Amino acid sequence: MKPFRLNRTQTFIFLSLLPAVLLVFGFTYFPILKGIDVAFRNYSLFNLTDVHYVGLDNFRAVMGTPQFGTILKNTALWVIISLVFQFAIGFLLALLMRKGFRGRGIYQGFVFYSWALSGFLIGIIFRWLFNGQIGVINDLLLNAGIITERIGFLSDPKWAMFSVIVANIWYGVAFFAIMLLAALQSVPSELYEAADIDGASGFSQLFNVTIPYIMPTILSTVALRVIWIFNFPDLIYGMTNGGPAGSTHILTTYMLDKIIFSGDYGQASAIGIICIIILLLFLVFYMFATKAEKAGDF
Amino acid sequence: MKKQWKIAGKAGKAVVLALYFIFMVFPLYWMVITSLKPRNEIFALPLQYWPKHISFENYVQIFKISKFQIYLGNSLFISLVAAAIVLVVTILSGYVLARFSFRGASQLMLAFFITQMIPLFIGFSTLYMMMSRMGLLNKQASLILMYTVGLVPFCTIMLRGFFQRIPSSLEEAAMIDGCSRLSALWRVIIPVMMPGISATFIFAFVQNWNELFMAIMFIDNETSKTLPVAMNSFITKFDIDWGSMSAATVLSVIPTVILFAICQRFIVEGLTQGAVKG
Incomplete structure (x- = not known):
């Protein structure tokens, strides 16, 4: 048997990939795998000398808190309502912008810039806009006669979740608009010419030509976006920090709360595992519901 | 009609x-x-939708009550250095994954994709211990390292897409002329790829500039704080002073908004070309 040796090209491939692979496996996969172990230990930042195994205690503690039902409900609302509106508005915009118009480049620069902001800063900006005493949203609604008294958008648990979702919709429309606009522009114009000859109306073209053609993009974008919104605590953290009285916590903000404020890594990791399980279930269900082959590769 | x-x-x-x-x-x-x-x-009602008097006192104040210039400098330094390292690492990995098919290539791509879907917070406890052992806590190097790590998967995928669009005959011709693969990459491919590479660099810079949670975890001293960490302490420590807060927010978002406005066409192209194969 010949000794195992790499030729020049193989050496090049190996050396070029080495830094990327070492970084990702050493500082992403390794900590995540260890984090899974931490979920079964008594692991608190304030007592790192005794990190014994506690079985499922962390899971019991997390799922046993009275808030847990609210957190799950908030997570569902956060993902579903944000996604529906981001998608609907983003799709409408993409359709309107498809044909192009003078100044579209500049227009895009003004309406898509939210992409460049951090969720945390957007949270801060909307915390100011939704302010209960002197917030401009209250002022606008009062002036328009829609409300007669100022609403404590962020201090009233009934309104707080609504407010953070509005901010999230504002943030995420650009993503869908950008993706769907690119997809729309990839539809070959011959398809529309043929539909015109057949006398198809605008609406029928939309549902029979456009949407079927860009379906793979729609499906993969939606799946990516669900995962992304699910894992996106930054905005809520900046806007309400889960408050008032825990009424705007979603799973990931709750997890951060455990890390940053209580230093309880065991429970935080347990929440992380719950997140991963939920996402896996979602992906399996999604692939099944949309028939994997249609979703394309993403 | x-x-x-x-x-x-x-x-x-x-x-x-x-x-x-x-x-x-x-x-x-x-x-x-x-x-x-x-x-x-x-705080005066009725609210003024256009200020009666324009004043810069909020901006003066933010530099007076905090070391804002240090935070700005730290954010700029960390974001630039990490983005530059990311480029070097992912130009190599993206190029190799675009040009060669070898055993494990698709599994590696999958492993990169998966990192984008797992909440990384789950590994924070271990990362904290690792940083502590490496003596990087409260040092900017911890963030430079972790920001690089966080961006490697996505930027590899993004650059791979750009490389795939460039015909491989280009570097083959250079190699026939006697260039090594590395110098063909450097002299022939990278100049052609400049729009894609700039987009990737700006994307990486913006992500670094905006990152908050790792910075909160690893940095707890005034001299190494980044902007988001400083903003975080403004909102958690005391009642928010919206005058200084709005000035600080504007100063934090201006660089990324301007960068985005200048290069949005390339960034949009870079972000969409992976998802849309029409």
Whole structure:
């Protein structure tokens, strides 16, 4: 048997990939795998000398808190309502912008810039806009006669979740608009010419030509976006920090709360595992519901 | 009849686009306006939608009450260095994954994709211990390292897409002329790829500039704080002073918004080309 040796090209491939692979496996996969172990230990930042195994205690503690039902409900609302509106508005915009118009480049620069902001800063900006005493949203609604008294958008648990979702919709429309606009522009114009000859109306073209053609993009974008919104605590953290009285916590903000404020890594990791399980279930269900082959590769 | 419908359609389209424009621009407008109001005018009713007097006292204040220039400098330094390292690492990995098929290539791509879906917070406890053992806590190097790590998967995928668009005959010709693969990559491919590479660099820079949670975890001293960490301590420590807060927010978002405005065409291209294969 010949000794195992790499030729020049193989050496090049190996050396070029080495830094990327070492970084990702050493500082992403390794900590995540260890984090899974931490979920079964008594692991608190304030007592790192005794990190014994506690079985499922962390899971019991997390799922046993009275808030847990609210957190799950908030997570569902956060993902579903944000996604529906981001998608609907983003799709409408993409359709309107498809044909192009003078100044579209500049227009895009003004309406898509939210992409460049951090969720945390957007949270801060909307915390100011939704302010209960002197917030401009209250002022606008009062002036328009829609409300007669100022609403404590962020201090009233009934309104707080609504407010953070509005901010999230504002943030995420650009993503869908950008993706769907690119997809729309990839539809070959011959398809529309043929539909015109057949006398198809605008609406029928939309549902029979456009949407079927860009379906793979729609499906993969939606799946990516669900995962992304699910894992996106930054905005809520900046806007309400889960408050008032825990009424705007979603799973990931709750997890951060455990890390940053209580230093309880065991429970935080347990929440992380719950997140991963939920996402896996979602992906399996999604692939099944949309028939994997249609979703394309993403 | 039909013509009237067409005009109505055009008008409707213009109205919707204009409304969306206001919807998107207003929050940032309001932040800028607030930051330019004298402190007593911010809390005075009725609200002024255009400040009576323009004042920069909020901006002066933010530099007075905090070491804002240090945070700005730290954020700039960390973001630039990490983005540059990311480029070097992912130009190599992206190129190799675009040009060669070898055993494990698709599994590696999958492993990169998966990192984008797992909440990394789950590994924070271990990362904290690792940083502590490596003596990197409270040092900028911890963030440079972790920001690089966080961006390697996505930027590899992004650059791989750009490399795939460039015909491999280009570097083959250079190699026939006696170039090594590395120098062909450097002299022939990278110049052609400049738009894609700039987009990737800006994307990486913006992500680093905006990152908050790792910075909160690893940095707890005034001299190494980044902007988001400073902003975080402004909102958690005491009642928010919206005058200084709006000035600080404006200063934090301006660089990324300007970068985005300049290069949005390339960034949009870079972000979409992976997802859309029409």
